[in-house]
Amino acid sequence: MDATNEAIRILSEYYGAAAKGKTTSLVQQKNEPVPDAGFDDEYTGDQSSSTGVLGMLDVCASDFQRTIDDTTAAEKKGEKDLNEFQTVAGSSLAEKEEASKAHTYSLDEANTEDEADRQGLQTHQDTMDTALAELESLTKACFDTGLTPEERKIKRDEELGALQNALCILDSSNGGTDC
Secondary structure (H helix, E strand, O other), X not given: OHHHHHHHHHHHHHHHHHHOOOXXXXXXXXXXXXXXOOOOOOOOOOHHHHHHHHHXXXXXHHHHHHHHHHXXXXXXXHHHHHHHHHHHHHHHHXXXXXXXXXXXXXXXXXXXXXXXXXXXXXXXXXXXXXXHHHHHHHHHHHHOOOOOHHHHHHHHHHHHHHHHHHHHHHHHHXXXXXX
């Protein structure tokens, strides 16, 4: 853009001065003879082409300026968007860190409670195992005689008969009736 503006300035000065007949060639040294350009009057530049050249340079300069303006606006918008994103992301990150701390604390509490419950369960299981072993030993003594219920009834009836007979004998020795 700076180079284009400098070219516009130089050409505007040259063509403006040349139109008034107050200029010399752009490249001219004092000690060298000037070659014959083929015309008798002083050269005033191609004034008809100057407007086209300067017009194109003006279009280029305005394109450069528009690009600079668009780029500057895009950079400002990008910076604003970045700041908004950083604010939202920072807030979200802080929120998630707090939630993570709360979850970690809850997990630690749950693990501690679980360990206590497991120890209590093991204690109760040991107590129950002891009671079941005791019950099993008593079951063998009380119920496991090797006889079926019918056989036990017959044996019980026989024992009752023998006890009644013994009672009768005891009564008869005390003056009771014969058995």
